[in-house]
Amino acid sequence: MRKKFLAVPYVVWMAVFVIVPLFLVVGYALVNRNGQVTLDNFRMMTQYWGAFVTSFQLAVIATLICLLIGYPVAYWLAREGANVKRIAMIAVMLPMWMNFLLRTYAWMSILENTGIINTFLQNIGFFNLYNGLFGTNLTHFSMINTPGAVVLGMVYNYLPFMILPIHTVIDKIDPKVIEAAEDLGAPPAMVFRKIIFPLSLPGVLSGITMVFIPAVSTFAISKLLGGGMTLLLGDLIEMQFYGSAYNPYLGSAISLVMMVIVLIAMAVMNHFGEGEGEAVYL
């Protein structure tokens, strides 16, 4: 039996549902409403330069924060016993089973001006104390509808995507390698810098990819936590397909440019990490 022919249905499927749609995006990006070939869509895009800058800025910040929290967490988890490790890994993945829109919406309840944090601080007399000390007239902290809240939403939603691949890689490091380094007199900091960190780089690379791509293209999080104050690329694209601004040609052009920038960024990053092996997918 020629087993390779088993792949035929899926190869056809990919051609129709993966390749053709991407060519359609390119095609739509290059024409206008009247079907004429034009570069106008790309020219029009320059007025949305701000959305590009904000999206990439916020996504980079969120990715860095995820790395700063996720790396130590993944490392600490690897040092726990088998039982704690098993439960903790499930605990990291479990929130993903609850719809992300709802979890993000719950952050609204926490961060609002009359939300849980502000009410709590009010009730313990924090604001009275603060105003008494500094002579101010503070009634609440403004946390919702700020770029900071959007970053918090991204970090919250995508942190597991950083922890999981890094943990998988660190957990697989052969303990003998570490023991050997210690036997040869390397202090703990050196063991980490020379052994554990370089060996964990593939996990870090795939963690960065898995956080950055959804973060830079998100459209629901910014709507909920940014209160429409922060226009991101995802919102912009969605507006072109569903909003009052209906213009799939411009939307395709923005999608295309975003896709190309992300691809280049990922290629550059993987190139720097090349000596350390390819990024791993879960």
Added chain:
Amino acid sequence: MNLKKNGILARLGLLLTMVFLYAPILVLIVFSFNNSKSRTVWQGFSLKWYLKLVGDSRILTALATTLEISVLAMLISTLLGTMAAIGFFNMRKRPRAVLMAINNVPMTNADIITGVSLMLLFVFAAGAFNATLGSVLGFELKLGFFTLLLAHITFDIPYVILSVMPKLNQCDPNIEEAAEDLGAHPWQAFWMVVFPEIRPGVLNGAIMAFTMSVDDFVISYFTAGSGASTLAMEIYAMTRKRISPEINALSTLLFVVVLTLLAVVNIRSAQQEKLAEKRAAMLRQKN
């Protein structure tokens, strides 16, 4: 990896991360029992949102759509994906690398781009059909359940392939030949020898496909048109006005179901591991 145990600071760090991950979930669960619509002020315990949920046909329809799509997409993508993985595995290196690269596209692309590109395809195809054959037959195609299903299968298959592939790599190629030499029909050799070897990968792929489908919002949002609505889409529509606590009640219920399932599966596998260890220890003693 086996390292020194964590100090108090590391434990505190882990604890804080868990608090961060579970704070909103806790808020959501607590307020599903609230005796008012408020999502910040507690006004007494009540089960009224759970009772209202039972009678809310809109939410229940969305739940049914989500489950139907997820189960169908899981079945079809597991079948197609496993076949494709076996096919890819038996190809030469070059074509396999090209096809695997295309297979990775929906996973590495941002969801919104997958969603938008599929939407363009469906709108384009439906438009072309309606203008030609459809107008002759008096029949109009629209985006809905079917396009939603096609989209879900498209983003589910890559996960199936990625979890079946490693199992095929681990499989000893000689055992299948041995089975055929001993007179097994190629189909028998596959079902009785190869399939049991790759079954954990197939199962894992099916679970991942189901999870991805249940969890998806962005791609569904762009490919369902106005013809169908999943739970995530209903929730998104609600966030624009006000989320009904009924949704919190439903999510709490789903969360408890998943938690119970995970607990059962893990306790069982932990018990099996312990048994295996005991047996191994006994064997060692005998020797």
